[in-house]
Amino acid sequence: MATPKKNQASPAPEPPPSGPMFFRGILGQERVLGHLRAAWKAGRLAHAYLFLGPQGVGRESVARALAAALNCTQPLPEWDACGECPACRRMLAGTHADFLVIRPTSEHRQPQIKIGQIRDFRKLTAYPPMEGGWRVALIKPAEDMQPEAANALLKTLEEPPARHLLILAAASETELFPTIVSRCQKFLFAPLPSVLVIRELQARRGLSREEAVFLTALSGGSLGRALALDPGELAQQRRQVLEDLEKLASGSPAAAVAWAHRLAKNNQELDHFILLAQMWYRDLLVRHSGGAHRLLAHQDSLAALEEEGKRGGPETWFASFGALAAAHRQLQANLNQELTLDILGFRWQRQGLHHESR
Numbered sequence: 001m002a003t004p005k006k007n008q009a010s011p012a013p014e015p016p017p018s019g020p021m022f023f024r025g026i027l028g029q030e031r032v033l034g035h036l037r038a039a040w041k042a043g044r045l046a047h048a049y050l051f052l053g054p055q056g057v058g059r060e061s062v063a064r065a066l067a068a069a070l071n072c073t074q075p076l077p078e079w080d081a082c083g084e085c086p087a088c089r090r091m092l093a094g095t096h097a098d099f100l101v102i103r104p105t106s107e108h109r110q111p112q113i114k115i116g117q118i119r120d121f122r123k124l125t126a127y128p129p130m131e132g133g134w135r136v137a138l139i140k141p142a143e144d145m146q147p148e149a150a151n152a153l154l155k156t157l158e159e160p161p162a163r164h165l166l167i168l169a170a171a172s173e174t175e176l177f178p179t180i181v182s183r184c185q186k187f188l189f190a191p192l193p194s195v196l197v198i199r200e201l202q203a204r205r206g207l208s209r210e211e212a213v214f215l216t217a218l219s220g221g222s223l224g225r226a227l228a229l230d231p232g233e234l235a236q237q238r239r240q241v242l243e244d245l246e247k248l249a250s251g252s253p254a255a256a257v258a259w260a261h262r263l264a265k266n267n268q269e270l271d272h273f274i275l276l277a278q279m280w281y282r283d284l285l286v287r288h289s290g291g292a293h294r295l296l297a298h299q300d301s302l303a304a305l306e307e308e309g310k311r312g313g314p315e316t317w318f319a320s321f322g323a324l325a326a327a328h329r330q331l332q333a334n335l336n337q338e339l340t341l342d343i344l345g346f347r348w349q350r351q352g353l354h355h356e357s358r
């Protein structure tokens, strides 16, 4: 059989990956790894997997480790890549010809995985894997496939070529065609336990325990997200949040409107404001009910928590937390941001942030 030209249909080269490359380096996700290893041992690996879960919990790392294990020439007994054979070395360098990552291109405003990318991949599947093992393709995020691209991919899912494995990574299945979902075996990737994220942040970034706890509390169990956060910047944002809350509690309606106007202009600041403020009220409630120090997200701000704890009480904190949660839901539903924040500001002013009787 003819072999494809080396440059045919290959996606743009990727920089060598920074995350774990092998099953033994994956954090958490034991259930997923257990299923994959059992399927391999029984000779029952699926042709296509759908990895569902939030960003930064290991979907891409597991895909890469799976490709490495399938292509390793001297796999370890528990089924993991050896890390030393030529195939493993190419995986490590990000140059293995049979591991492909199909990502959105952003020539247009909205990043999309286009039909041309899927067509190129389908052309490649007419040939056996170049290095004699398995060809593994990761499509991420699968939600970014244009409808025509998804339709083209469906043909591959309906007639899976031998020694090919497709992995679709998505946050949830709601934005995928049901016809695609039904042809993949699903795995749910859970958020990582806090203790793992804290340990990794300390080991990889040399953070203090308090800093690592703070970032982990804001990461929602995503190591990727925690690694991308800057502790100095977040501490600065927290100071701003506490100042804002103080001003809102005692200020005029004009102050609330100005605050809403400022925050509505910056999505990231808005996200962090809501998260930081929610964690703040949560910590006040934890302390009030005698919870252990280690349960606090803001362990590095005990003095400020103490002071606030003397001024307010649980009724106000519950109400403030509830107001934040309601605003968060409305913001996620894409209601008018500034209007939602105006109302949040007024609610706070009405109830007073600190004193039950204000």
Ligand SMILES: [Zn+2]
Pocket (backbone or CB within 6 Å): 071, 072, 073, 074, 075, 081, 082, 083, 084, 085, 086, 087, 088
């Ligand atoms: Zn190997």
